[in-house]
Amino acid sequence: MRAGNMSRATAGFDIGVALVVAAIQVVGGTFANMNQPDVRSLDIAGYLLLLAGPIALAWRRSQPVPVFLFTLGICVAYLVSGYGYGPIFISLLISFFTAATTGSRWWTYPFVPVGYLILVWPLPTLLGRDVNAWQIFGLMAWLAVILSVAEGIRQRKAVLVARRQRAEAARRDAEAQRERRASEERLAIARELHDVLAHSLSLINVQSSVALELFEKKPEQAESALAAIKAASRDALAEVHTLLHAIRTGGGVAGEATGESNFPAAEPDSVRQGRRSWRDSLGRGAERTEAELPREAPAPPPVAPRAPAPSIDDLDGLLQRARAAGLTVNTRVLGTAHKLPSVIDVAAARIIQESLTNVLRHAPGADASVTVRYTNYSVDLTIDNSRPTGTQSRSGSSGGNGIIGMRERAHALGGQLTAGPRPSGGFRVAARLPAQPPAADSPAEPAPHGSDQAT
Template sequence: MDTEHRTAGPPWLRHWAEAEPGGGLPWRSTLLIAVFVLVGSGFAARNQLDRQPLDAYSRILLLAGPALLLFRHRRPVPVVFGVAATALAYLAAGYPYGPVFVTVAVACYAAIVHGHRRAAWWALGLLWLGHVLAGHWLYRHLPPAGDGPAPWGQELPVAGFVVAILAASELVRVRREQWAQQRVERAAAERRRADEERLRIARELHDVLAHSLSVINVQAGVGLALLDGDPEQARTALTTIKAASKEALGEVRQVLDSLRPPVSRHHPSNDALRAAPFDFGDAPRAPAPGLDRLPELVEQAAAAGLTVAVTRTGDPAPVPPGADLAAFRIVQEALTNVVRHSGSRTARVRVEQRPDALRLQIDDDGPATGDDAGGSGNGLAGMRERAAALGGTIDAGTRPDGGFRVRATLPLRPKETP
């Protein structure tokens, strides 16, 4: 049985079911059982004067069971048969009934929760059978002297005790398996959430950097081409590069801030951050972008030499934040792909908002340039992942006339779960 399975459940149950910390023998619980059995048997003997009085041999048998219980987690099968044998020897010798059955219960419990159910059942069955033989047929040859046959009525409580031990042990075994399964499911859910969060951050960083770096790439080429012949236009290109890079740094900082806990204003690490040689500017921690920032995308595309026409129709109601961010990123990535891969210098963005869904369509007239343009190739995959996360769809491909079209449908929920 693996460690995760064995350690499932509440602490009070683990204390009785497991070995000592560090993998040693369960000394403390076994010592407590031994004391309870010895003291309890002494009290039980006072009210059973017809049985043999406790002597040195009886105490050896009473201690033999707890001694075997020390190994109940390492060798549960031999232990459960050994404890049942010592208990049967104790009862066959005519000693008083009492806490000797506690050692049998603990041994059976350990065997069952470690997966040896059949061994526990056999041990208890043999103990009960031996008790029946001793009490009804072999009593003439066993102490105490002159003892008669035991009444059959007393076998009912013994049988009930056997059934209770098995039922309780089986119940604990089932509960431990359920706890172990829950632990596995929680761990899987945590890994899944972590993977989804990493994927979300990767998409955000890809969309932010791909768009901004595409603008920077185009403007850097313009600046280099005009540096000698038209310094004023080169200055404009450099100004665009500065603005695009500052915005990209702000958005990257916003994404990365979600990964780290807030740091106290007086935390010592702030000094190191302030002394760092990187200047992130005064980019504010703005809310996540949405369709209200489409004019900014149009301006950035214009700075990269792309003319974008935007058409919005339908219901003007506010869009849920998740769908709003996804729509903005899809349009941003689609325009980035036009800048990178299309020979067209115009694009058309159509936003249709319905009560139940938001429909996006981005078109360019092409043709594709076939240039790599430094892209990662994950843009369309990221768009599909964003749409799928909201239960929407993406359809992207070449039009018959040589242009390229991206269509997205994002369902709108009346109320988003926070």
């Protein structure tokens, strides 16, 4: 609709310009011709030539070069017919500026000297017209000025177009950055949900299988497995509540215990708008019911349970669930243990948890060992398991994204992770995480290739 209105306004303006130029050329041409006694008197053909140029100006924007050539031909015909000099050049000047500033230079600039030769000198002299020095040199200077003005307008338009293109490119880049941040947030939330739930649900799955097998033969061991299921499900619910609370309040999840955030600080516009509309709707609902309900003190918002973030500082506590599920886990710490940044610490703990969950699911009866090696520049994790002694996996599924998620987590921190079978049997997950998280704008190294064991 707006483009159509602008098009109609432009067409109306061009028609108005054509009418004004027609009036000036007809009236001014009449008086100019009367003051030149040696020229042909204006007749119907002369007036038609005076009107033809202005009429063509109505199409100067859609057909700039044809209109320019047409008005040039009209001027040539007017002077060759013997009529006197006058304002007939106005339509030629307007059409030239339009064509020179919007079209190609090669179809406009060369016609300036051609027009000079035909309309000023030497062709008029050869046709018997009297041409003085002012016309020869003065009009030459004016034509040079006209060319300079046309080129200045072209350069000005080119600058404006370049500015618009840069602004559009900046807008697209900002939109792409917002989409990238939103995608990173979704990926971080999905990875955290997987890490929170996969470990607990895998333990529940394994323990429920044990309980079913021992329910009739060894009810006391089945009771222990059911107790482990209850504890794992309770802890999983607490962790999910903590995660949801962090998402709703815009806080971090991985570094919540220490005040650090594992999610990008920027929040997508769609999330902010959705949260704002949700609050507005709550506000409107409160206004509607305010007169109907008795006034009471506002109830404090429910506080989500806060569980401490997993940490490799308490390695025995981190391995408690896996050991409760019946997995034998040996640990070894090399180097001088020191406090790691929260995001590195949580990532290391999640990698250990996920690796042990894989052992429980895919290697029944196997033993596991966890080695943590501290250096000045990194923390190295090695999780090995022996050959499985069971005949089949207790997991109800055969594929997942566990190792993919661990590798993405390590890669996002500038580290590396490899996973694959050991030559002596069993499986190994080896990760190297930096001692300090990388800067926000530093690129991460390519993720290493390796075989993936599903989760």
